[in-house]
Amino acid sequence: MKAVWQLWLQLWKRMPVLAVLSMLMCLTGLVLALIAMLDARVAYLGMGFVAFASWFWHIGLGQVLRGVCRPESFLLPGFRSRLAWLGVAGVVQWVLLPGALLVLAGPPHGALIIAGLFVVASLGLALGCGRRVSLAIWAVFIAAGWMPRLAAQVTTVALASPWTAPLLFLCAALLIRYALAPLLRIQDVETPTSPLENASIGRNSQSALDDTPSRRGAWNRWLGELFDRAAQRALERSLQTYRQRPSAAGRLALVRRLLLPHDNPQAIALRLVLVAGMVAIYFLAVMHRQHFDAAVIGAYAVLLTMARFPQLGRGMLRMRPNLADLYLTLAPATRGEYQKIMVDALILLVPVSVLTALAYTLLGSVLAHAAEPLRMLLTAAIVATSASLVALAVHLIGPEGSFGRGAINLVLIFGAMATYWGGYWLLGALGLAWGALALGTVTISFGGGVWYAAQREYQRRAPRFDAPLG
Template identity: 50%
Template sequence: MSVAWQLWLQLFRRTPLLVVLANLLRLAAAYFAVRWLRGEEELAIVAAMLFGAATWIWHTGQGYQLRGLCVPESFLLPNFRRRLLEYGAIDVAMWVLLPLLITVIGGAPHLSLIACALLILAGMGLMMGSNPRTGAYIWPFLIVLGWMPSFLTAFFKEALRSPLTPWLLLAGVALLLRFSIAPLLRIEDRETAASPLESTSLGRMQTRSTPGEPRRMGRFGKRINALYEQLAERTLQRALAAYAGSPSFRRRMILVRRLLLPNDNPEAIVLRIVLVAVIVCFYFVAIMHRQHFNPVVIGAYAIMLSVSRFPQLNVGMLRMRPNMADLYLTLAPETRAEYQQTISDALLILVPISLLTALVYTVLGAVLMHAPDPWHMLFVAAIVSLATSLAALALHLIGPEGSTGRAIVNLAVMFGTMAVYWGGYWLVGTAGYLIGGGLLALVSLGFGAGVWMAAQREYVSRAPRFDAPIG
């Protein structure tokens, strides 16, 4: 019992808000369940919905905690697997058996289905928390069901009457546990750590939260990641050969960029755009049966997707500090300001890359949604994405290092992007491309360039730091 208590405390220390929210929802569900037991039949659904949300949130946190617990070193602890099993048994008693007992006392029908539903909610939470990429297995199923709402209704009515339904649901629970817990219990060699400034987006859902936590990826992710690594290695070797053959300032800067931004070479950019385009096309095909939303919003989504890279810059530069000392000694700058200027100039390449991806995504969305005025949307997206990329790069280059400060800056950038895009779209539509577009470019690009120049001066004036981040 002491081990279970310590595991519960560890979950509370890692995600206190999640623990408090889950238990508040459970208390609210208990309150409505008591009123249901006293004869208020209409409150049964309220209690069930609240408890369902509580168990899903709670077990998402449990899966998140398991990612940090199930590292190779933990399996050296005595009876580690048995202690996890005991903790799981206590969890089942609290979140499945106890509410099931209340439903038995209240005389609720379909007890076997209720028990299976509780297990499925807990299993889905564990799967989402322990390995978020497995959520991709669920969404296609839900999308397909969304195509046939009448069939779905008839299917559920028949499933309630079928004696095989509980067994099928138990098989689903077993699959959920297989996808969520089984990979965590395997002892595997750790893969080579990726660059903190990688831009493949393959490991963002499995971001390490604890030192030593392995980076878990599927077979498809591993193959794509290996392809990114091959492209990065090839472009780096080309940059080294070009600089060795004819040293120049331009080739020196390209070499620095290849070191800092390994996956921002032309081939990797094309691969990233193609992968995103495939996902976007699948999404649009999946929702085409539904009512179309305003195609103008595609431009805003494209810009926000392109600038979502910049928060990674803040975190990545923080994690790369110890390694940047090698780059400093290799470059051998005459002054510290020269080194800082080199780094800021190298990172500036992210702005045209962000602009390119925003325009490509906007064109793709306009084609898929048959936008009535694609040139209007593309014109505004080009101006706003360039200004937003400059501002985002500036803010995240010198921005706060704490997670709370980064989140605030990121929210400010996102909401500012949406406001400028919609305002610019209205302005161009009202005043025309020449006057409206000129005012939009003057204000937004002036702001973005001004923020970038101020941030660059601040960054250059700072002393380089090579200390490892705390925590």
């Protein structure tokens, strides 16, 4: 039991904030369940607290298991049985005990409550283990949004049927098997990918604890091979061009192909097609709403483009030891020259981000039949330009700690969203020409100033090739 206890403590050691918050929410739910014995109306509120606590706890537990279930761990005697006992303890802690208290509180459908808690725990575990069950959840909500009456009828029938609880238990068991099967399979670790690889490809999904790569399915492996082939062809073309006509521009192109392997024209086009498919599904799903505002398309496009820069911040930290080889290969005359090459290579992300935002906004405006597509395109282009400059600058010289980077990401996202909606209103109030001029003057001047100061500071700093501590 000592080994099981140590496994249970892993979440407290690695994610103490998440563990404490989950326990506080669970205790709140249990207290409400006790109060519900006097007033049954409070029982459902307590059930909500317990469900959310279980959801967050098992997401963290899944990430812990991704770091624990390594090939060498299975050499330990009785490792699988200890994991099984950990699962039994989790069922007792998060399903049976809270479920029993909630059932004693008096609300109807006691078996459904326990089964629902089991499903919530299994969904959280699957998400934490890196499985894409969120797509299935998304599909359910999309279907319910398209057919609300049918969804209400199905819910009514399910609550009255005696088969609902067994089916929920079966679904939860299948989800747990789906989540844990790759972790319990002894196989080689996935080939490491470039830390600066675009996050939308889906290959650099890693545990937040120890950078353990997630196991990829056949679709993701095939997709990764497409991007790798495009990157290899782009690198070979740049290398051939540089050999024929050596120049500073050719050398910069080679550095870009090494640092940003999947930001070549073919890979960008492929990525646009893939994400455009998801964007099309999203807009087709939400367009049934009577109060759907087409202007949200541009905000969503800017948000998608901003998702690239946090990966850049993490990737530059992880790339430090590898950049020593690049430094020796380039053999710059000064350290500032090397830093300037890095800055000039990474600035490519700004036009790529703007192009991506424009493509998504144009696609969304066509799908949603937007009344003012030009207004949306102008706002998205201006805001994406300034936001990309600021995000690139901040992640280039910003804090190295995960907390600091997370706080900066939140500020950047909220700032970009506020700027987009403010700019959209400004273009409507002043007209497209004057509004775009005013918005561009303020935002792009600010973004350009931040970028200028950041790249000057980056060039002033000495190159670092040490591995990050955390």
